[in-house]
Amino acid sequence: MTEPLGMHSRAPLRGLYAITPDWSDTRRLLTVTEVILATGCRLLQYRNKVASDCHRQEQAVALRGLTRRFDALLIINDDLDLALDCEADGVHLGEDDGELAQARSRLGADKILGASCYQDVALAEKAARAGADYVAFGSFFPSPSKPQARRAQPHLLSRGKMVSGKPVCAIGGITPDNAPVLVKAGADMVAVISALYDAPDPGAVARQFISYFDQEDTP
Numbered sequence: 001m002t003e004p005l006g007m008h009s010r011a012p013l014r015g016l017y018a019i020t021p022d023w024s025d026t027r028r029l030l031t032v033t034e035v036i037l038a039t040g041c042r043l044l045q046y047r048n049k050v051a052s053d054c055h056r057q058e059q060a061v062a063l064r065g066l067t068r069r070f071d072a073l074l075i076i077n078d079d080l081d082l083a084l085d086c087e088a089d090g091v092h093l094g095e096d097d098g099e100l101a102q103a104r105s106r107l108g109a110d111k112i113l114g115a116s117c118y119q120d121v122a123l124a125e126k127a128a129r130a131g132a133d134y135v136a137f138g139s140f141f142p143s144p145s146k147p148q149a150r151r152a153q154p155h156l157l158s159r160g161k162m163v164s165g166k167p168v169c170a171i172g173g174i175t176p177d178n179a180p181v182l183v184k185a186g187a188d189m190v191a192v193i194s195a196l197y198d199a200p201d202p203g204a205v206a207r208q209f210i211s212y213f214d215q216e217d218t219p
Helices: 026-038 053-069 080-085 100-107 121-130 155-164 179-184 202-217
Strands: 015-019 043-046 073-077 090-093 112-118 134-138 168-171 189-192
Touching: 015 026, 015 202, 026 043, 026 053, 026 202, 043 053, 053 073, 053 080, 073 080, 073 112, 080 090, 080 100, 090 100, 100 112, 100 121, 112 121, 121 134, 121 155, 134 155, 134 189, 155 168, 179 189, 179 202, 189 202
Parallel strands: 015 043, 015 189, 043 073, 073 090, 090 112, 112 134, 134 168, 168 189
Antiparallel strands: none
16 A cells, blocks of 8 residues: 555655765665664665766665665656666656656656755745755855855755655765754755765764764654
8 A cells, every 4th residue: 555645654755865976886876875784774865977877776776685685765866767676665866857847757756756845935835836845055165076065054944844745855075073063954965976985984974974963853
């Protein structure tokens, strides 16, 4: 029986949102991701901008198996066809990656649709109307993945949540040192690539990120 949207039994749209780097070494990717998921991270986005279609298919399928082991959600970045092919939990789209309403129609009601809204709360409102389940803002800090990205301010998080009525994700240069500012500002998720995957101890860093949300949830 399909669960209603927003009532997924495995993971809420909250907490550390790990995003994979552009690694060609699938074994290395799986090894580090397993460490991150083992700490309690339950949100993973597969993103690889440089791999071939065949290689991306291979990695996505392998990550689908890994996330199932840990009852974690797998979201595919920018590729609806791949998300459907590997039976991912959803897809995340930027403003140039296709119409959100069409993606919602193809995904069905039980899959997750995320939308990049950059620094624009109007985009968040539009995305919510088109069927997005969460909206993402950034870049909040200088990012190795997108060094030229425009900056977003923390107040966008609470404003975007109010306007869209959806969980909000912060992205861009997020580290254990600056994440608390964003969590306090209203981020339901912090999306992290380099600070996790390039860390000497990804598991320890993941636990630190997760602890910030545990603190917020404590009465």
